[in-house]
Amino acid sequence: MPNILIVDDEAIFRRGLRKIIESSSGSWQVAGEAKDGYEALEMVESIKPDVLLTDIRMPRMDGLQLIQIAKERFPKLLVIVLSGFDEFTYLQQSLRHGVRDYLMKPVEREELFKTLDKLETELAAPQPAIELYAAETADARIIRQHVSEHLVAGLLKGHVNETDLALLARIGVTFREPHFACMIIKLDKDLLDKERYEKADPSLFQLYIQQIVQELLDQRAKGFSFILSETEVVALVNLAGQPETADPLFELSETIRRRMISLSRLTVTIGIGRTVAGIKEVPQSFQEAKIAQLHRLIVGGDRVISYARIKQDGEELAWSSSPELRIDLIESAIQEGKPESTKQYAASFITCLCSQAKSPEVIHQQICKLLIHGYEEAEKLELTHSWLGERSIQAVLLEICSLNSRTELIDCCSSYLGKLAECIARGQRNSDRDPIDKVIRYVNQHYQEPLSLTQVAEQVYLNPAYLSTLFKQRTGTSLVEYWTDLRVTEAKKRLVSSNEKVTIIAESTGFGNIRHFNRVFKSVTGLAPIDYREQARSVKV
Known part of the structure; x- marks a missing residue:
């Protein structure tokens, strides 16, 4: 019994197609439904349908990208394209990828039946032996790169889940290490000879930068780089752990900067976000890299600007x-x-x-x-x-x-x-109607003061035990851990940027006494406050 996978981002169309197919006189079975290209690729691999019936215009991955990758992996897969957009270019591209038919929305029942009958006959005929994995074409490599870039760009914004990471791994982009950091590399356009810039296609500069960055990533680290916009190249670096003394990311960025000058007389400014643990924290590092890039207006171009060092110096x-x-x-x-x-x-x-x-x-x-x-x-x-x-x-x-x-x-x-x-x-x-938002705002404003769970709970008229449970569910951390982190962060800033006595910093950041401050600070940072100050100030920027 031949089976078919339906792919469309609108549930109403998927349900309608299922009913039409199940009412046909043939022996077709609907093997599954997918709402976009990523989900469809998962299902193609697991259920191995005979026919893929897919829409063209879909979010995240469109139908053409889906067809390209699916046909590359499963050359015998038959494909029907479905679209509400009567455009010859789509018809051309889809037929180039081996699509058997092209149906317009809304689908005519008799037209779909005719197509299914034709495919059923084709499937019943003896099939010549065929390699499951065909050699990758130039077009396939391009689409693979585009899909990778699309997914990693989503990852920077927090829009990628574990399924998407599995897809990235299958198309050759793997992140095996537990830590990540983002770099944003920008051409110093204002430092470039105007005539040289205007004579060339600006996109070629970005492509050249991306190629240099990826080459050095492959040699010295693990990661993926791509052109995010007309002015930005982004690198997502995958690291084994947090650096303890030397900063390998800063050194890598300096190497990229110097390599650009030596090879092409181009200068770049590189903003680096802090190293974070886990894929879910990548957007934070990306945002920090953007903040670091903004400091170019303050310190000038042709340099590496580290967000961590900006904060450490208390600038x-x-x-x-x-x-x-x-x-x-x-x-x-x-x-x-x-x-x-x-x-x-x-x-x-x-x-x-x-x-x-x-x-x-x-x-x-x-x-x-x-x-x-x-x-x-x-x-x-x-x-x-x-x-x-x-x-x-x-x-x-x-x-x-x-x-x-x-x-x-x-x-x-x-x-x-x-x-x-x-x-x-x-x-x-x-x-104001959300008690957790109100609690976070209250703690952000009063963490320097002595706080108790009861006192905070009174601000939102909740039982302390219930508030504690609700806060943990919503934020993933306890309320006490939250305000302790705020206090330690403020203490770290003041230790580095001022000569205040440790006892004064302890009292003014909400810790009851110096002994409690020393114990908590060391448990969070791994260093006593005095040692942290000395080590932070000894780092050469």
């Missing part, structure tokens, strides 16, 4: 040593959703900065750092589009760097930061 706090430059007031007002206070503190900050800075460049650098910090907060809260609309943060930073009037700087920066605080306030009002 975001470097300008707040003066009592008048109260960056903490701006941050608190933004996080508490107070637009007017944010504007007021921002105006005071810029006024003091302009009176103390030694050059206009320093003023622009510090304001850019402040806005990058705001952007990072907006990204965490998924408020970037609400805040900036269609504008990119890069455009905002370039706008700031073009201003040379104190009044314009105050108006522009206060407006952006005030709007961010307004977006956060609106988000807080919308999430």
